[in-house]
Amino acid sequence: MRILITGGAGFIGSNIAFAIQDKYPDAKVYVLDNFSSGHFKNLIGFRGEVITGDIKDKSLWEYLRKHFSFDVVFHKAAITDTTVMDQKLMMETNADSFRYLLDAALDWGAKVIYASSAGVYGNTPAPMREDRGLEPENIYGFSKLMMDHIALDYMKRHPDMRIVGFRYFNVYGPRESFKGKTASMIYQLAVKMMRGEKPRIFKWGEQKRDFVYIKDVVRANLLALEKDVSGIFNIATGEARSFNEIIEILNRELGTNLETEYFDCPYDFYQEFTQADIGRAREVLGYEPEYSLEEGIRDYLKFIR
Ligand SMILES: NC(=O)c1ccc[n+]([C@@H]2O[C@H](COP(=O)([O-])OP(=O)(O)OC[C@H]3O[C@@H](n4cnc5c(N)ncnc54)[C@H](O)[C@@H]3O)[C@@H](O)[C@H]2O)c1
Missing domain, CATH: 3.90.25.10 (UDP-galactose 4-epimerase, domain 1)
Known part of the structure; x- marks a missing residue:
């Protein structure tokens, strides 16, 4: 199995990299990161390879399409600082680059497991459910909602493609x-x-x-890897x-x-x-916070x- 983890030098991505390494020792794992909010120290002990690059860079995706092939892409790279107010930069980094990634994944026949966010719900009433309250309050939440729109469009146009989106709540660990x-x-x-x-x-x-612990988040990602499903899910407790x-x-x-x-x-x-509301993740993925x-x-x- 060949796996690409974008944002793999970051918090969630590096934890996924180590979990994959432990559970699938024969998998060939690549991390793609520009080391903006991630750090090499998160990858000490990682036995795979690193590709240094910016997900906004279209030519990077052309290079990857030409020279690599993956079975699964965990997409965690993003501007994660929710106080960044540069709308163009946020949209280009989080939303536009996602199209380049999905086109490459389509070529490879790869499953995509990407990070959305509870930021898509803004201040709407709890419990937040995947199909309502989509009123982000900042450009970060909006960029994640637009990623979900893009994912839903690809799911519709390419029903054989497997795409799983996770709206993480407050992850710690x-x-x-x-x-x-x-x-x-x-x-x-x-x-x-x-x-x-x-x-x-x-x-x-x-x-x-x-608040959701990183080990539950990693388990959700492994469930998405193993199950033959597409969809968008809240991941929380x-x-x-x-x-x-x-x-x-x-x-x-x-x-x-x-x-x-x-x-x-x-x-x-x-x-x-x-x-x-984690009912959908429970039902479809068998996700249960531990x-x-x-x-x-x-x-x-x-x-x-
Ligand atoms: N941690 C949370 O509570 C939380 C909640 C909701 C959603 N998320 C989402 O989960 C994902 C991972 O978040 P995290 O908490 O691990 O944050 P993080 O900042 O530790 O990880 C993001 C990684 O992406 C990399 N990156 C940023 N811009 C890039 C670019 N243009 N090209 C290549 N790499 C780039 C960073 O260097 C970093 O390694 C993000 O998409 C984030 O929006 C996280």
């Missing part, structure tokens, strides 16, 4: 540290509290998110938890008693509550330490 300020709040708070510093969050910490709860869990796990400092949220747009927030944080702390 090992190998996210190079994302800097865009790494999960769980990572940021854990690091601060391990230094003995007080956790700081927006007033009054009761905003809730559907289906349970919303608050920032106050994260701090409570961290205090308990770290044996600390650090008091929370609250400050005003500086953003005009801030999601108050996200929670996924890590509660408590279990995920406990497992993650072993790596952060």
Whole structure:
């Protein structure tokens, strides 16, 4: 099996690369990345090859079409900083390049498993379901929604092609540290509290998110690899938890008693509550999250330490 992982030097992509390496030792795995938010250190121990390039570059896809062939493409490369406001750059990187990739995959006869995002739902009411509330609040969410439109169009025009899109909610876990300020709040708070510093969050910490551990996300990707299906799926735990709860869990796990400092949220747009309906992923993929927030944080702390 020949596998391409775009964004493979990043958080989710590198975790997929290692999972594939473990589960399919004979697979030939290539990572394609431009090392903008990813880091080579995420790939220490990776036995495959790296292709350095920009997914926006049409000639790169021509080169790949000509010289390579893949059975599966995990597409995780994207501008992942949701505060980037350059609309043209965001659309070219996340949405337009996806067409080049799908055309190449069509040539190769490859299955495509790509990353969409819960950002497509903006601030619409929870639980978020794949077929409603598609009202992104920023250009990042819009670019991901446009990727879903492109995917649905290819699925319709090429019914034999297999395309799976994942709308990830808030993913946390090992190998996210190079994302800097865009790494999960769980990572940021854990690091601060391990230094003995007080956790700081927006007033009054009761905003809730559907946090999902990277191991569940990787398992969803492996299920998509194994199943003969196409479609777009929410990937989350289906349970919303608050920032106050994260701090409570961290205090308990770290044996600390650090008091929370609250400050005003500086953003005009801030999601108050996200929670996924994961019924479709359960039914079609057999996806079942295995890590509660408590279990995920406990497992993650072993790596952060
Ligand atoms: N982490 C989350 O909570 C989350 C939530 C929803 C969706 N997603 C999506 O999952 C995917 C992976 O995200 P992540 O959290 O691993 O982020 P990440 O920033 O760690 O990974 C993105 C990778 O893509 C690479 N990249 C960026 N632009 C590129 C370009 N033009 N050409 C080639 N490579 C490029 C980066 O260098 C990086 O290695 C993204 O598509 C993201 O939008 C992530």
